[in-house]
Amino acid sequence: MKAARIHAYGDADQIRIEDAALPAIGPDDVLIRTVAASVNPVDWKIRRGYLAKMLPYDLPLTLGWDVSGIVEQVGADVTGFQPGDAVYSRPDIRRNGTYAEFVAVRAREVALKPATISHVEAASLPLVSITAWEALITAAGMQPGQRVLIHAGAGGVGSIAIQLAKARGAHVTATASAAKAALVRALGADEVIDYRDPAAFAAARDLDIVFDTIGGDTQDASWAMLKPGGFLVSITTPPSPERAEAEGKRAGFVFIDPNAAILRDLAALVDAGQIRPLIGGEYRLDDAAKAHEASETGRTTGKIVLYTGQP
Numbered sequence: 001m002k003a004a005r006i007h008a009y010g011d012a013d014q015i016r017i018e019d020a021a022l023p024a025i026g027p028d029d030v031l032i033r034t035v036a037a038s039v040n041p042v043d044w045k046i047r048r049g050y051l052a053k054m055l056p057y058d059l060p061l062t063l064g065w066d067v068s069g070i071v072e073q074v075g076a077d078v079t080g081f082q083p084g085d086a087v088y089s090r091p092d093i094r095r096n097g098t099y100a101e102f103v104a105v106r107a108r109e110v111a112l113k114p115a116t117i118s119h120v121e122a123a124s125l126p127l128v129s130i131t132a133w134e135a136l137i138t139a140a141g142m143q144p145g146q147r148v149l150i151h152a153g154a155g156g157v158g159s160i161a162i163q164l165a166k167a168r169g170a171h172v173t174a175t176a177s178a179a180k181a182a183l184v185r186a187l188g189a190d191e192v193i194d195y196r197d198p199a200a201f202a203a204a205r206d207l208d209i210v211f212d213t214i215g216g217d218t219q220d221a222s223w224a225m226l227k228p229g230g231f232l233v234s235i236t237t238p239p240s241p242e243r244a245e246a247e248g249k250r251a252g253f254v255f256i257d258p259n260a261a262i263l264r265d266l267a268a269l270v271d272a273g274q275i276r277p278l279i280g281g282e283y284r285l286d287d288a289a290k291a292h293e294a295s296e297t298g299r300t301t302g303k304i305v306l307y308t309g310q311p
């Protein structure tokens, strides 16, 4: 099968489009014939070797950990799926990924794809949606009526986090560059702050939850935006517990795992029209390196998807 793999860590030109053996499936796996994958920043962070200590891969490695496609084959112990099912998943990041015509995924990491969207749209959702859900709902305990600020509202995670927070009845403020303000409002944000305008940034106050998708100075400035007892949840850098205590605020860090239960709930929200995918770039599998270079600019809108198989 065709796959986009790396044999060494490094720049995007390390990505080789080549023939790889069809993945062997274990008793708990399904083999998915992929239609589309999506690109997340973690893909190029892994490609660069930034996570090599935490995730000691055997190379070559097939990149990519979002997929939508059709079940081709099921392992001996799999009961919930059968060949022909249309599914989506954010599979285990410790295994070979989804920039390939086929991928083996544990059945417990797979859910039926939302019926009302295409495979290409569905492939854009799992990783960022599990992330937004785990951060806002599981970690920060978001409740209806709460005031929530989402950094990078136009990004992959932010574009879903805005819609999820609105679906859960929160009042949403999002940060974005001025050029993307209208888009972020269209996603449902009640207020938009231009993150390059220091006065507007400093005026954000009394929030129940701030979702930090940026880290660094953005995380530093986020503490002052929270009301006493408010919750700072980050997916980039663990916030300091000492600072949280000194500020009288709460904080948490999320690094996601596969979660099919969230994908099932998400599919219901998508099919009810409450969450729509936002796709800002589409590439052929052969152009995976170009897709990585786009993601690495940090300026993309919504998600980048890769066409990995036949629709």
Ligand SMILES: NC(=O)c1ccc[n+]([C@@H]2O[C@H](COP(=O)([O-])OP(=O)(O)OC[C@H]3O[C@@H](n4cnc5c(N)ncnc54)[C@H](OP(=O)(O)O)[C@@H]3O)[C@@H](O)[C@H]2O)c1
Pocket (backbone or CB within 6 Å): 040, 041, 042, 127, 128, 131, 151, 152, 153, 154, 155, 156, 157, 158, 175, 176, 177, 178, 180, 195, 213, 214, 218, 234, 235, 236, 254, 255, 256, 295, 298, 299, 300, 301, 302
């Ligand atoms: N811990 C986890 O489990 C986990 C899971 C998912 C993602 N992450 C991490 O979370 C981060 C965000 O992921 P993503 O997929 O959302 O990234 P992304 O889609 O690449 O984000 C791009 C967006 O960020 C915006 N942006 C850049 N700098 C900004 C700033 N200072 N303030 C506000 N917006 C800014 C850009 O808007 P402009 O073009 O307008 O600047 C662009 O729309 C990445 O570092 C990723 O690795 C972690």
